[in-house]
Amino acid sequence: MNQSPSETTPALELVELSKHFGNVVAVDRISLRVEQGEFFSLLGPSGCGKSTTLRMIAGFEEPTSGRLLLDGQEGSRLPPFKRNTNLVFQSYALFPHMTVRDNVAYGPRRARLSRTEVASRVEDALRTVRMWEYADRLPKALSGGQRQRVALARGLVNHPAVLLLDEPLGALDLKLRREMQIELKEIQRRVGISFVYVTHDQEEALTLSDRIAVMNGGRVEQLGTPEEIYNRPTTRFCADFIGEANLIEVRVGDRSGDGRVSVVLPGGGTALVGSVSPSSADSATATLVLRPSRVALDDKEPPHGAERAAIPVEVRRVIFQGSVVRVDLEGPEGVSLSASTSEADTSDLRVGRRMWAHWAPGETHLVEPTKSGTP
Amino acid sequence: MRAMKPERTSPPAPRIYWTLARRRRTATAVRVTFLAVMALLLFGPIVVLAVFSFNRSIVIGFPFRGGTLEWYRAALGETAAWDSLRASLQIALVVTPMCLLLGLLSAFALSRFRFRLRGVTGSFILLPLVIPWLLIGVSGLIFFSLVDVRLSLWTVGVMHVVIAFPLVTALLSAQLVRLDPHIHEASLDLGAGEIETLRHVIIPLLLPTIGASAVFVFSWSFNNFIVSFFTAGFDNTFPIWVFSSLRRARDLPVVNALATLISFVQIVVIVGVWQLLKVRLERRGQDIRDVVAGA
Ligand SMILES: Nc1ncnc2c1ncn2[C@@H]1O[C@H](COP(=O)(O)OP(=O)(O)OP(=O)(O)O)[C@@H](O)[C@H]1O
Ligand SMILES: [Mg+2]
Numbered sequence: 001m002n003q004s005p006s007e008t009t010p011a012l013e014l015v016e017l018s019k020h021f022g023n024v025v026a027v028d029r030i031s032l033r034v035e036q037g038e039f040f041s042l043l044g045p046s047g048c049g050k051s052t053t054l055r056m057i058a059g060f061e062e063p064t065s066g067r068l069l070l071d072g073q074e075g076s077r078l079p080p081f082k083r084n085t086n087l088v089f090q091s092y093a094l095f096p097h098m099t100v101r102d103n104v105a106y107g108p109r110r111a112r113l114s115r116t117e118v119a120s121r122v123e124d125a126l127r128t129v130r131m132w133e134y135a136d137r138l139p140k141a142l143s144g145g146q147r148q149r150v151a152l153a154r155g156l157v158n159h160p161a162v163l164l165l166d167e168p169l170g171a172l173d174l175k176l177r178r179e180m181q182i183e184l185k186e187i188q189r190r191v192g193i194s195f196v197y198v199t200h201d202q203e204e205a206l207t208l209s210d211r212i213a214v215m216n217g218g219r220v221e222q223l224g225t226p227e228e229i230y231n232r233p234t235t236r237f238c239a240d241f242i243g244e245a246n247l248i249e250v251r252v253g254d255r256s257g258d259g260r261v262s263v264v265l266p267g268g269g270t271a272l273v274g275s276v277s278p279s280s281a282d283s284a285t286a287t288l289v290l291r292p293s294r295v296a297l298d299d300k301e302p303p304h305g306a307e308r309a310a311i312p313v314e315v316r317r318v319i320f321q322g323s324v325v326r327v328d329l330e331g332p333e334g335v336s337l338s339a340s341t342s343e344a345d346t347s348d349l350r351v352g353r354r355m356w357a358h359w360a361p362g363e364t365h366l367v368e369p370t371k372s373g374t375p
Numbered sequence: 376m377r378a379m380k381p382e383r384t385s386p387p388a389p390r391i392y393w394t395l396a397r398r399r400r401t402a403t404a405v406r407v408t409f410l411a412v413m414a415l416l417l418f419g420p421i422v423v424l425a426v427f428s429f430n431r432s433i434v435i436g437f438p439f440r441g442g443t444l445e446w447y448r449a450a451l452g453e454t455a456a457w458d459s460l461r462a463s464l465q466i467a468l469v470v471t472p473m474c475l476l477l478g479l480l481s482a483f484a485l486s487r488f489r490f491r492l493r494g495v496t497g498s499f500i501l502l503p504l505v506i507p508w509l510l511i512g513v514s515g516l517i518f519f520s521l522v523d524v525r526l527s528l529w530t531v532g533v534m535h536v537v538i539a540f541p542l543v544t545a546l547l548s549a550q551l552v553r554l555d556p557h558i559h560e561a562s563l564d565l566g567a568g569e570i571e572t573l574r575h576v577i578i579p580l581l582l583p584t585i586g587a588s589a590v591f592v593f594s595w596s597f598n599n600f601i602v603s604f605f606t607a608g609f610d611n612t613f614p615i616w617v618f619s620s621l622r623r624a625r626d627l628p629v630v631n632a633l634a635t636l637i638s639f640v641q642i643v644v645i646v647g648v649w650q651l652l653k654v655r656l657e658r659r660g661q662d663i664r665d666v667v668a669g670a
Contacts, residue, residue: 093557110566
């Protein structure tokens with residue numbers, strides 16, 4: 001299509017947006033852009049301001065400061081019913097006295113669409129979420145997953161510029177949640193509407209999103225694709241919150257030469273690191289981020305150098321976790337780390353056994369040390 | 376420990392079970408007795424009166440002198456009674472919608488908006504529910520004579536609104552508070568303004584409670600004696616007519632017959648409305664007991 005102007009303006013743009021409740025700063029000057037057709041997630045722990053951000057976009061909270069652009073237009077003063085956004089509530093908030101059909105038709109009817117237009121849109125939306133057969137049921141007579149679909153259809157049917165979803169799968173059991181995740185992604189790709197998706201489940205965010213904003217304490221800590229966020233965390237918080245991570249306090253050694261940085265590991269060994277985040281740029285100490293899945297175990301000391309970094313460890317615990325086995329280890333200076341392996345036979349990994357943990361330096365990252373200024 | 380006899384080797388669990396079962400039986404007995412006494416005290420006198428309205432004797436009491444419809448025939452001829460009945464109906468029919476409107480507005484104000492003196496306003500509105508009706512009646516009388524308003528059915532109506540609309544406020548605001556606030560927000564989010572939200576979402580969801588409130592207000596107004604008595608002047612409502620007729624002993628069986636008749640009609644109407652509400656609610660998957668008793 002050649003509607004170039006609308007395809008270059010972002011569907012949603014937040015500029016230095018803040019929300020204070022009395023002296024609680026719920027959202028602290030966040031800026032981000034959501035492109036047309038993008039699946040964008042706000043990921044963070046409970047209380048970090050995800051819902052508040054979403055409610056400002058939907059129009060239920062007035063920003064304390066900052067700007068909010070919807071399809072390029074200033075939108076922060078519009079009431080919710082005049083915004084081209086729709087919100088899918090965690091509790092679904094279906095109208096209990098209306099059938100599925102009437103629930104979904106509610107938006108189009110308020111928009112004064114013709115009767116036939118309403119009917120065809122409702123059918124489209126309900127077929128998209130595979131709920132057309134249930135059109136005449138009341139919400140009471142639906143399962144949690146089915147209500148979830150209806151809530152989704154009730155938003156999609158209005159063709160909003162942005163569909164906002166506040167932990168929409170939070171009330172479902174794990175298996176159903178996995179199924180719905182795949183379906184949600186599929187639906188989003190098909191309808192091409194931008195989604196802003198709030199979740200505290202990092203796995204869910206990684207699975208679904210085109211891009212993720214990791215939030216903490218009202219601020220965006222890191223913004224990027226799932227791969228960037230998982231593979232190159234820029235802060236200690238992100239590294240810890242997303243996926244499993246060994247966080248090892250190290251001294252920063254040599255910063256010179258070809259731009260590669262080496263660090264001093266506990267026990268005195270040195271190792272190169274893969275990438276250095278701006279948050280640790282100038283400090284003398286830093287935190288080394290090492291994913292357990294990247295740690296290998298060996299009896300013999302591996303050759304150190306540019307290809308391999310290693311420290312001596314002792315096995316502390318072996319935990320069977322189904323598809324993987326997690327091995328908790330203790331290294332020099334009391335440092336603890338874990339390795340996870342999918343090897344079938346781990347019977348020789350007895351507690352107390354002395355081994356070498358080693359990894360490829362390119363897969364590690366350096367972030368700020370424990371007590372840096374970041375709250 | 377010594378070895379136990381074979382028959383004692385079974386675990387003591389059945390004994391505990393037996394105790395529980397006995398307790399449960401006791402609890403059931405207490406409950407049934409309580410309900411029976413309540414029912415007897417509440418409905419006993421009414422049933423007795425109803426039975427005696429068919430008694431040939433002019434004295435309401437034993438012995439029973441055989442059945443008759445004589446008193447009912449006499450009641451049909453009591454024009455004063457029928458006039459008062461019409462007055463009571465008219466008042467209740469005007470008072471009920473007034474109370475629903477005032478109740479709805481005040482319930483909204485109290486449960487949806489945060490304003491200064493909200494707590495005080497709430498208590499003030501609900502005050503008539505705890506002030507004795509005798510006091511309300513007397514003060515109404517004094518007030519109307521102070522401002523020089525002639526007592527009539529109109530003044531009765533005004534007083535009925537004052538005593539009955541707080542009941543609607545209480546029932547409706549309890550229901551409003553229980554309503555998921557996200558449902559209201561969802562409606563706004565889907566493009567409905569506040570008025571449209573009220574019309575398509577809030578009022579329909581409150582409808583059962585509004586219906587139940589209407590039944591209560593109607594019967595409060597229709598049956599109220601004490602407030603009407605002080606503020607009716609020379610006009611009669613049905614309860615006032617009943618009271619004044621009680622002073623003439625020979626009218627007693629007639630009053631009794633009429634009262635029985637009216638009670639019967641009221642019971643039929645209320646049960647009818649209740650069933651209607653129940654059927655409508657069940658179609659929406661709701662339980663009437665949640666709507667009324669939960670309020
Ligand atoms: N109406 C309010 N009044 C006062 N404080 C509020 C209000 N709403 C939210 N907050 C505070 O703002 C902060 C952010 O809340 P928010 O609901 O946005 O968190 P969240 O990231 O959605 O958390 P969760 O994952 O638990 O839903 C919290 O500290 C919360 O207590
Ligand atoms: Mg939230």
